[in-house]
Amino acid sequence: MSEIKEGSHILLYQDTRRQWITTASKQRFHTHKGYVDLDKLLGMRYGDIIKTSKGLTLSVFKPRIIDMVQSFDRPTQILYPKDIAYAVYQLGLRPGDTVLEVGTGSGAMTVSIAQAVWPDGHVHTYEMRPEFAEAAKANIAKTGLGDAITQHLKDPSEGFDEKNVTAVVVDLGDPWKMSGSAYRALMPGGMLAAFTPTTNQLEKLVASLRESGLLVVESVELMLREIRGETGKVRPETRMIGHTAYITIARKMLNEPPIR
Amino acid sequence: MSEIKEGSHILLYQDTRRQWITTASKQRFHTHKGYVDLDKLLGMRYGDIIKTSKGLTLSVFKPRIIDMVQSFDRPTQILYPKDIAYAVYQLGLRPGDTVLEVGTGSGAMTVSIAQAVWPDGHVHTYEMRPEFAEAAKANIAKTGLGDAITQHLKDPSEGFDEKNVTAVVVDLGDPWKMSGSAYRALMPGGMLAAFTPTTNQLEKLVASLRESGLLVVESVELMLREIRGETGKVRPETRMIGHTAYITIARKMLNEPPIR
């Protein structure tokens, strides 16, 4: 089951900051310390280790979506796992759901949604910048989730063809312009998640969601801190990412909003 | 599609802190401000609003797993959505996966995993305290995900019957005692996530995982801060949860660990 074959996706793992995605093939893979002839991986099992020509020990893993996303070509700022994870969970996605994404970017969120709604569900993702759409196309192809994803190269301000979708995800610079069309695309009670780096964007977004008839459930930010767990020396890491994006969660109501 | 029928799960929503899970039925549901006769919900659609006998406006939503979890009976401390979401995403779960959970608790993590592996996958969850297992059973029943979950009322230190599972989740007071049996239950390359409130637990856990042949990918903590997005008055909320649990992510290697 977990035996590696020609074409299998591979994660070569040294440590949290040094890891690479590749494919079992006839190629030679170069690291900062020696190379690996990738056909040596054939017949190995995920979880095995392999040494480079210079003796560096690497673990051989089956890449998860999160591993693939971290190796994505990224012409634009990519969403962080903490934020993707929280949004996916808040949207309550299940296999079979149909999701509309506005702002494909590098495709990190796209494939994470696709994994959650796969195999029967679908993601429709809109992007108006051709170079981003191209990069995302290549990134998506690496994950094997392409069948669950339709890319639309189109200005999202022109509205969406999809109706009655389970959820809408918005990740672009002026999300407040999408609130009305997001409302129309959502099924009653459907969820929306939007990412905004600045408080000014957050402010406009929240106002526009309320005006459009969505109930704003919450806006949050998540701070992730790594902890070093070495025996006798437990402590948080010195450096951390201080800010990525605020996440706003909203829900489509059918009538006027409840009194707040 | 989204029409409410006899027995449909309902989320009656006033605001983030006041929301209730119930069922469309012949019962009368009492709030702090009037009641709702639940049979009035029949034929309504999710996203509609309803008023209580005293005029309080409530939104009527289809509850997500996250909504249900927040209404769970909790004889024990419950995991927070931010932590559940991050662990589920890090585990890379997909429909069809088999997951072993050690420490059912109230079942919040159990149903969140079940949602991710549903409909073909399965969760085996172990709990040795009968009163927790009973509460979890009732909680799980409310979610409709029971078919994807098997509860084992058993001391997890005696080991597990399952082999070759995709992932293991550990949430109990002495997680370091499970590292060896978790290793044996995992498929090669399989993932583990464990939750620990104290740094002493984290320290012992990390050491035991390494001794057992797991590669510790990371230990992290997530801090979630709510943001008030009112126009002209954007600011983080005054109060926040300062700490829930550290999350440790590890991965099964087949041979000796790489040099770190």
Next chain:
Amino acid sequence: MSEIKEGSHILLYQDTRRQWITTASKQRFHTHKGYVDLDKLLGMRYGDIIKTSKGLTLSVFKPRIIDMVQSFDRPTQILYPKDIAYAVYQLGLRPGDTVLEVGTGSGAMTVSIAQAVWPDGHVHTYEMRPEFAEAAKANIAKTGLGDAITQHLKDPSEGFDEKNVTAVVVDLGDPWKMSGSAYRALMPGGMLAAFTPTTNQLEKLVASLRESGLLVVESVELMLREIRGETGKVRPETRMIGHTAYITIARKMLNEPPIR
């Protein structure tokens, strides 16, 4: 030296959340668990312990400014020690300095500045709401730092009489209205610290400081988390204060601002 006399300030300390400021006198002091006849403190030393009539053990300490501030009457939101401490340090205050404060509030910042510039320096503090000025007056009196403080009951938008002050501290709702008059009151190179709860206030403040010829050194927020240090159970506290105020630090330049 540390013997307690008639009229000495006293901190009766049970734990971090239960502590009271009083005075050695002929009064009887009531706690939630018995009383203390305060004349029993005469002749004791700071650091001693005393028992209430019901056997509760209390430590008897000399109150610091931070202890007194926490017992202040507060008709308005009070600044937190973490923020006061950071601002006082950033202002680089020394004995002998003259400081202008705009927005006395409850006087917590006022007395903290006074302690830093005491005995030769002085604080001029402006407040236009008589009830706040009155409360602050009573609070200041308890600290024994009144000689270093002059209270002005006056609308700060009318400008200040003081010139060439070492530092200006601004803590009121519309701090951007004070930037010009703060500039005029400051000595060249003098420092300004301002507190703003919302990002909208922060935004207007920063713009106005720059327009007025001040160099904005930084805007920051400080998050303080308490850690439980119990042996074998080290962990952050569950609850924390998520937000108090942003602190902006600026400095008066004489000519046009440097290119940024």
Next chain:
Amino acid sequence: MSEIKEGSHILLYQDTRRQWITTASKQRFHTHKGYVDLDKLLGMRYGDIIKTSKGLTLSVFKPRIIDMVQSFDRPTQILYPKDIAYAVYQLGLRPGDTVLEVGTGSGAMTVSIAQAVWPDGHVHTYEMRPEFAEAAKANIAKTGLGDAITQHLKDPSEGFDEKNVTAVVVDLGDPWKMSGSAYRALMPGGMLAAFTPTTNQLEKLVASLRESGLLVVESVELMLREIRGETGKVRPETRMIGHTAYITIARKMLNEPPIR
């Protein structure tokens, strides 16, 4: 008053990350973009601006202690302003106080304490590593606060000559070894502040303080996040320092500790 003379300390300020401490003199000062002949500063006022030979505009400020500390030679990890500020405020220091410091390090805390107790107070600071003591000596000399500081090149585990000090500050790797001698050196009711990077150190420290008869007021950590206040684009900075040190505050009791 604020006119610059031969030998005056100068802060040349470009922005938060590019600033330099120097002295008005006959020297030439080189930046990454041109030089400044420092005798041109004579007769200027703090707050003026000056241009380098390549046209870079710099502000000319009187350096605060915090500016000087940031330019200190640092053979060892230096404490951060947020932590120094909080400890100084918690210790309740006033002009005239006598403070004992264990672990001089680079002298950053030493001069910050000296500034708070200056001109009549005094800091006795212990350091057993000669190279650190030397670096600290040079750093202290730059601040003009040397008269208020006595450096002891001595193993602090041999105890201290000072008695009845107002406060003790501990910043070294094994602070739990100092709890007994710190207790003996403190006046009754006197305060202690200690810095520990790891939770293991924190745990041992807290236990040793309690055993030695000190009341542990609190252990905390401070997280500082910078906020960009640009109009229309307000947001926290992407990167931040995630961890520096835990700060523990304690107080000397004379008798047995109160029941906790």
